[in-house]
Amino acid sequence: MGSKPHMQQPDDQTILQLIRKEQTRDMGYRQLLQRYQQRVYQVIRRMVLIHEDADDLTQNTFVKAFKNIDKFQENSTLFTWLYRIATNETLTFLEKKKKRYFFSIDDHQQKLESYLDQPGMPTSEEIEHKLEKALLTLPEKQRLVFHLKYQEELTYEQMADITQTSVGALKASYHHAVKKIEESLKRE
Structure with a gap:
């Protein structure tokens, strides 16, 4: 008997085929989670910073995806749809968090910055720390665009699909984000 071939991660089509059949649905969902959960968590974590919030939002994302998988039309990748x-x-x-706690933008930014100043944060390098602080000065949508382009290295086309925004608007948003980050880092 020969050795077993190396198990590859299933592609989107295989995962979707498993999910669409009642007898293999659970296996399909497990494979979807296994393939994308860590990447989705990282995107969310960079936006909210706090592990517990990121963990909850990752779970919410997959619950919503599982409930709406029949509405997935395959005109994008599963990765793009999940993002x-x-x-x-x-x-x-x-x-909601800002409204619930009656944060002004500055209060919210200050709270997140103080979280970054706590010991034990995952980013230990000084430049990464300064970049994280600079990112907090951005409006949330600009921060998202910067994250998707710079840290996730997505194309503008992928970002447009994820955010339902035009490529031109995304380029402008990214440009403004970079300028604000540069200004913020110069002030440090």
Whole structure:
């Protein structure tokens, strides 16, 4: 008997086929989670910073994805579709959090900055720390665009699909974000 071939991660089509059959649905959902959960968590974590919030939002994203998988039309990748759900969940969460705690933008930014100043934050390098602080000065949508372009290295076309925004608007938003970050880093 020969050795077993190396198990590859299933592609989107395979995952969707498993999910669409009742007898393999649970396996399909497990594979979807296994393939994308960490990436979705990272996007959310960079936006909300706090692990518990990111963890909850990641769960919400996948619950919403599972409930709406039949509405997925395959005109984008599963990755793009999940990111769209994750970013919408995250932006909604941040808006609700600000309203619930009656934060002004500055108070909210200050609270997150103080969180970054606590010992034990995952980013230990000084430049990463300064970049994280600078990112907090951006409006949430600009921060999202910067994250998707700079840290996730997505194309403008992928970002447009995720955010349902035009490529031109995304380029302008990214340009403004970079300028604000540069100004913020010069002040440090």
